[in-house]
Amino acid sequence: MALAKVNEEIQVGIADYKVANSPHRLITLGLGSCVGVALYDSAAKVGGLLHIMLPDSTQFNNVTKPAKFADTGIPLMIDHIKRQGGNPHRLTAKLAGGAQMFSGLDEKFVLNIGQRNAAMVREILQKIGIRVLAEELGGNRGRTMIFDTANGQVTIRTIGSPLKVI
Amino acid sequence: MSDHQLLTETHMDVLREIGNIGLGNAATALATMVNKKIDMAVPQSKFLAMDEVMEIVGGSEEVVSCVSLRLEGDVPGQILFLFNLNSTLSLVDTLLGVEHGTTKELDEMGESVVKEIGNVLTGSFLSAIGTLTGLNMIPTVPMFATDMLGAVLSTSLVAGGYVEEHILTIETLLMEDHQQIKGHFFLITKEGALETLFGSLGLTL
Known part of the structure; x- marks a missing residue:
């Protein structure tokens, strides 16, 4: 990973993750049914932000982007945090996203994907033994997530509401 | 996307032309509804990553309204209409016949108006393609988000x-x-749908 300038926001795309050391900030824009997972080692001041789209990679034959899925993306990011000086046993999590964006009467339109993403992320974190300190999950609004690796704060931006720090 | 990898330049040309015919009809329908001239950019047919789809429409945090309809029948897929917030409000004003600037935010009524536009445009798009190809394409009820x-x-x-x-x-x-109303249209097809579409025009994949 290229070194970013101090205090510059490092953007995390859809189905992607980035790891950074303090004082960098990680940002992921427009989470809808996707879930953003921020993992932080407050002692080493290193953290990662992951933007998953789907809960379960085992439902697909050809997985080219493990960061797309909760089950493969989380372990992948933990590995990277470890390489960057973080201790996996010290990690804590903050989560956002998993919303239901659409309304309407089409029964085959998969409405609960946000809920499934959120449930899978929680399940995997629990299995690994990572505590979730705060979460902004569900509802029907899109969210942008800004993760400050200097202090572990996560700021949530939604349309029409003030910023919220979790 | 195995069948997508077999597409040649000719196939892409045909898709563009299908877009032209179907969307020309949809643009006419929209012009009739809003009683204004509607211009249409030359349709593009491309493989895009999701980030690139987003770049076409605007920034990730730009407020848009979206009507999403699934297609059933011979060519399963999905149609998306995306309007930025100002365009959405202008559309609602125009269709409700109220002065421009009246609608300040999307309420249930506004939402129904936008959904209905999605319905009408999709219907006119599909009827043009149906006439051209003889294929049967049925849109589902619209889903909406803003x-x-x-x-x-x-x-x-x-x-x-x-x-x-x-x-x-x-x-x-x-x-x-006057560029008060700008909307993006996307057609996305399911695996196998294109083969049927091309087959109906005498092309193999």
Whole structure:
């Protein structure tokens, strides 16, 4: 990973993750049914932000982007945090996203994907033994997530509401 | 997307032309509804990553409204209409016959208006393609969302099962004369749908 300038926001795309050391900030824009997972080692001041789209990679034959899925993306990011000086046993999590964006009467339109993403992320974190300190999950609004690796704060931006720090 | 990899330049030309015919008809329908001249950009047929789809429409955090309809029948797929917030409000004003600037935010009524526009445009698009190909395409009832572009777009694609790295889109921009109304149209097809579409025109994949 290229070194970013101090205090510059490092953007995390859809189905992607980035790891950074303090004082960098990680940002992921427009989470809808996707879930953003921020993992932080407050002692080493290193953290990662992951933007998953789907809960379960085992439902697909050809997985080219493990960061797309909760089950493969989380372990992948933990590995990277470890390489960057973080201790996996010290990690804590903050989560956002998993919303239901659409309304309407089409029964085959998969409405609960946000809920499934959120449930899978929680399940995997629990299995690994990572505590979730705060979460902004569900509802029907899109969210942008800004993760400050200097202090572990996560700021949530939604349309029409003030910023919220979790 | 195995069958997508077999597409040649000729196939892409045909898709563009299909877009032209179908969307020409849809643009006419929109012009009739709003009683204004509607221009249409030349439709593009491309494989795009989700980030690129987003770049076409605007920034990830731009507020848009989105009507999403699934296609059933011979060519399963999904149609998306995306309007930025100002265009959405202008559309609602125009269709409700109230002065421009009256609608300040989207209420239930506004939402129904936008959904109905999605219905009418999709219907006219499909009827032109149906006449051309003899294929049977049935749109489902519209789903609606308004929020950040990134949130809306990714959610609609995931919900429709379009989770590959690159998706084939036929895309255009519909624009009212004074640019008060600008909308993006996307058609995304399911695996196997294109083979049927090309087959109906005597082309193999």
